[in-house]
Amino acid sequence: MIAFISRRESFSSSHRVALPNLSDKENMKLFGACSNKNGHGHNYILEITIKGKVNPKTGYVIDLKEVKEIMHQNFLKYVDHKNLNLDVDFLKGINPTTENIAIACWNKLNPHFKKSAKLFSIKIFETDKNFVEYRGE
Amino acid sequence: MIAFISRRESFSSSHRVALPNLSDKENMKLFGACSNKNGHGHNYILEITIKGKVNPKTGYVIDLKEVKEIMHQNFLKYVDHKNLNLDVDFLKGINPTTENIAIACWNKLNPHFKKSAKLFSIKIFETDKNFVEYRGE
Amino acid sequence: MIAFISRRESFSSSHRVALPNLSDKENMKLFGACSNKNGHGHNYILEITIKGKVNPKTGYVIDLKEVKEIMHQNFLKYVDHKNLNLDVDFLKGINPTTENIAIACWNKLNPHFKKSAKLFSIKIFETDKNFVEYRGE
Amino acid sequence: MIAFISRRESFSSSHRVALPNLSDKENMKLFGACSNKNGHGHNYILEITIKGKVNPKTGYVIDLKEVKEIMHQNFLKYVDHKNLNLDVDFLKGINPTTENIAIACWNKLNPHFKKSAKLFSIKIFETDKNFVEYRGE
Amino acid sequence: MIAFISRRESFSSSHRVALPNLSDKENMKLFGACSNKNGHGHNYILEITIKGKVNPKTGYVIDLKEVKEIMHQNFLKYVDHKNLNLDVDFLKGINPTTENIAIACWNKLNPHFKKSAKLFSIKIFETDKNFVEYRGE
Amino acid sequence: MIAFISRRESFSSSHRVALPNLSDKENMKLFGACSNKNGHGHNYILEITIKGKVNPKTGYVIDLKEVKEIMHQNFLKYVDHKNLNLDVDFLKGINPTTENIAIACWNKLNPHFKKSAKLFSIKIFETDKNFVEYRGE
Numbered sequence: 001m002i003a004f005i006s007r008r009e010s011f012s013s014s015h016r017v018a019l020p021n022l023s024d025k026e027n028m029k030l031f032g033a034c035s036n037k038n039g040h041g042h043n044y045i046l047e048i049t050i051k052g053k054v055n056p057k058t059g060y061v062i063d064l065k066e067v068k069e070i071m072h073q074n075f076l077k078y079v080d081h082k083n084l085n086l087d088v089d090f091l092k093g094i095n096p097t098t099e100n101i102a103i104a105c106w107n108k109l110n111p112h113f114k115k116s117a118k119l120f121s122i123k124i125f126e127t128d129k130n131f132v133e134y135r136g137e
Numbered sequence: 138m139i140a141f142i143s144r145r146e147s148f149s150s151s152h153r154v155a156l157p158n159l160s161d162k163e164n165m166k167l168f169g170a171c172s173n174k175n176g177h178g179h180n181y182i183l184e185i186t187i188k189g190k191v192n193p194k195t196g197y198v199i200d201l202k203e204v205k206e207i208m209h210q211n212f213l214k215y216v217d218h219k220n221l222n223l224d225v226d227f228l229k230g231i232n233p234t235t236e237n238i239a240i241a242c243w244n245k246l247n248p249h250f251k252k253s254a255k256l257f258s259i260k261i262f263e264t265d266k267n268f269v270e271y272r273g274e
Numbered sequence: 275m276i277a278f279i280s281r282r283e284s285f286s287s288s289h290r291v292a293l294p295n296l297s298d299k300e301n302m303k304l305f306g307a308c309s310n311k312n313g314h315g316h317n318y319i320l321e322i323t324i325k326g327k328v329n330p331k332t333g334y335v336i337d338l339k340e341v342k343e344i345m346h347q348n349f350l351k352y353v354d355h356k357n358l359n360l361d362v363d364f365l366k367g368i369n370p371t372t373e374n375i376a377i378a379c380w381n382k383l384n385p386h387f388k389k390s391a392k393l394f395s396i397k398i399f400e401t402d403k404n405f406v407e408y409r410g411e
Numbered sequence: 412m413i414a415f416i417s418r419r420e421s422f423s424s425s426h427r428v429a430l431p432n433l434s435d436k437e438n439m440k441l442f443g444a445c446s447n448k449n450g451h452g453h454n455y456i457l458e459i460t461i462k463g464k465v466n467p468k469t470g471y472v473i474d475l476k477e478v479k480e481i482m483h484q485n486f487l488k489y490v491d492h493k494n495l496n497l498d499v500d501f502l503k504g505i506n507p508t509t510e511n512i513a514i515a516c517w518n519k520l521n522p523h524f525k526k527s528a529k530l531f532s533i534k535i536f537e538t539d540k541n542f543v544e545y546r547g548e
Numbered sequence: 549m550i551a552f553i554s555r556r557e558s559f560s561s562s563h564r565v566a567l568p569n570l571s572d573k574e575n576m577k578l579f580g581a582c583s584n585k586n587g588h589g590h591n592y593i594l595e596i597t598i599k600g601k602v603n604p605k606t607g608y609v610i611d612l613k614e615v616k617e618i619m620h621q622n623f624l625k626y627v628d629h630k631n632l633n634l635d636v637d638f639l640k641g642i643n644p645t646t647e648n649i650a651i652a653c654w655n656k657l658n659p660h661f662k663k664s665a666k667l668f669s670i671k672i673f674e675t676d677k678n679f680v681e682y683r684g685e
Numbered sequence: 686m687i688a689f690i691s692r693r694e695s696f697s698s699s700h701r702v703a704l705p706n707l708s709d710k711e712n713m714k715l716f717g718a719c720s721n722k723n724g725h726g727h728n729y730i731l732e733i734t735i736k737g738k739v740n741p742k743t744g745y746v747i748d749l750k751e752v753k754e755i756m757h758q759n760f761l762k763y764v765d766h767k768n769l770n771l772d773v774d775f776l777k778g779i780n781p782t783t784e785n786i787a788i789a790c791w792n793k794l795n796p797h798f799k800k801s802a803k804l805f806s807i808k809i810f811e812t813d814k815n816f817v818e819y820r821g822e
Contacts, residue, residue, distance in 0.1 A: 081725040178315005
């Protein structure tokens with residue numbers, strides 16, 4: 001039997017949505033208030049979904065303590081209470097849109113899951129009104 | 138890389154779930170309190186999901202400002218603070234169940250999206266306990 | 275020892291904010307979209323707070339089953355799935371603003387509580403962004 | 412036209428995640444605080460999704476009153492305000508992980524839906540951070 | 549300048565609302581499903597409010613890291629993933645109603661706050677519909 | 686009859702909690718991750734409460750459209766999508782803790798309310814777990 005198990009964690013980061021080769025004025029035209037020169041910030045929510053067989057002995061797809069550890073060690077500790085443009089190595093040179101954060105998160109977390117309980121989806125909520133899902137495709 | 142981007146907006150409307158060719162008594166039997174003659178109402182939430190390639194230059198599937206504009210100009214301005222049975226041209230003659238509102242919303246919004254960032258799903262939450270998803274199928 | 279115990283319930287109603295002696299145009303000027311002629315609606319939340327001594331034997335201020343019964347029999351059954359302008363006797367001739375709904379609710383519920391566990395506050399949430407509290411003063 | 416309709420209900424239960432053939436110490440090692448000998452508890456949320464054709468006459472996939480009745484009669488009344496290890500016949504001998512609760516819920520509810528409006532998904536939220544989805548596969 | 553600062557944490561516990569000198573039948577009559585013999589459980593939320601002067605140097609009433617430590621060391625670690633009737637020394641012989649949990653929490657936390665930033669209120673949410681506030685009076 | 690009416694709005698800002706006369710190391714010791722040199726950010730919620738007589742003619746304490754306008758023109762437009770340390774004139778030289786943001790917000794909004802419907806409370810939620818209330822005392 002196949003089940004999907006999900007875990008939500010939050011992180012509080014600042015960012016500026018902007019392209020380095022554009023002027024402030026051009027960025028403002030393209031990205032609006034999101035490209036404010038000194039940045040702004042969000043309480044992001046990361047929702048990760050794992051798909052796998054329910055282990056008939058334990059009744060788990062995967063132990064969520066293990067999932068939390070993977071999330072923390074490979075993503076959350078690098079982004080929580082950080083500036084996504086300046087402080088995060090794996091986002092260097094990447095415009096930190098919600099789409100790009102979700103893709104970067106997938107790339108950081110995916111190698112740590114096995115075939116038997118594989119990463120199915122990454123959702124990043126920028127606010128409770130805006131969110132992006134990436135499924136590794 | 139393909140991502141799904143979603144936006145939530147709310148609207149506050151009144152409606153009556155009823156069939157015009159039935160008596161009040163027959164409607165009450167079929168639809169219960171939802172067919173109260175003078176109507177009732179909800180704070181609906183519309184959650185729209187767009188599927189598309191992440192633009193490698195901007196890092197966007199689509200600019201949410203554009204999505205919000207499409208939602209407002211083609212759906213929200215017609216239903217927010219309105220009576221869904223009496224005030225909305227594109228719902229005329231349609232029983233305003235959550236299912237039918239979701240389908241009507243799809244039909245109003247879908248023409249405004251392109252192949253590169255196409256409408257994937259419409260979710261309408263009637264309350265935080267009842268909701269419907271329609272994917273254009 | 276004095277504690278405050280609260281219970282939340284929801285109701286789904288339609289209403290029109292308008293004064294009977296004004297024209298539709300004047301009402302629209304005064305109340306905006308809230309005075310739409312055919313009404314609109316909300317999922318209201320009623321949050322009621324009771325203040326009283328904690329009974330040293332039972333550990334209760336009051337049994338919430340009793341509170342729920344009072345809420346249902348004296349208020350919720352009259353307003354849920356109703357039109358607040360047309361269907362509710364105790365709102366007849368009253369402009370159904372959130373303020374007036376809260377006051378009417380207080381007046382309906384207050385006689386059913388005793389001195390030992392008295393009604394302290396009525397909160398009505400019209401949406402998750404707008405709410406009113408009335409404390410009987 | 413095919414739509415997905417969902418309903419959320421909650422239930423408050425206690426449980427202990429543990430395997431009967433292991434010692435308390437071994438269970439604590441495998442399941443951590445979730446295997447506390449005297450149990451702990453949650454406000455679970457059950458979110459059920461039905462997939463089906465929208466009936467062109469009524470505008471319903473299925474009447475949610477019917478869905479609520481199926482949920483209550485076949486699952487909720489057995490688990491709400493109960494101990495999942497000791498009080499629930501259909502969980503006897505089953506480790507009450509969220510995965511296993513979701514599967515058991517599917518098995519109890521699925522026979523009561525027809526092909527025209529079939530059970531599509533069971534989601535069980537153990538907390539607002541942990542949840543499992545099962546689709547009968 | 550005086551401000552109120554609040555912190556929310558959750559804990560997942562089982563309990564049984566019952567009086568030891570009553571039979572199961574009498575408890576069921578008095579407390580209903582809440583006295584189910586084998587218990588049930590909740591995701592409780594503890595919301596604590598501290599009142600004090602804003603320190604003109606730091607801009608803090610109190611450092612929330614300190615508040616979290618007080619909450620964890622003196623209350624949360626004793627109740628989270630525990631059975632409130634059997635596992636918690638400071639609730640021994642106390643009927644674990646929400647009122648009594650709030651009072652016990654106040655008594656455990658209050659000695660750890662100083663006059664300059666004193667405990668103002670303890671709120672315990674049993675569910676998102678039921679909650680109790682205690683202010684030490 | 687006196688009622689309290691509240692309105693919630695959100696704003697997304699970056700900030701750094703730090704004292705200008707301290708070194709980065711000293712700030713990190715005093716404020717922890719909140720003093721990360723390049724900042725971090727939040728989706729703040731501003732909840733404002735007005736206390737006043739319910740106008741017997743309109744049924745309003747105050748028109749929420751007016752409240753929203755005051756909130757936007759005097760506070761939200763200066764902080765939303767901004768860096769609270771660098772972009773906001775009325776926070777210049779002020780350590781942007783939640784307490785200080787609440788006080789600054791009170792000072793900006795209070796002059797725009799009248800005695801008949803006066804500002805009663807400013808709540809700022811930094812996250813859904815941390816919030817501060819200021820009542821002008």
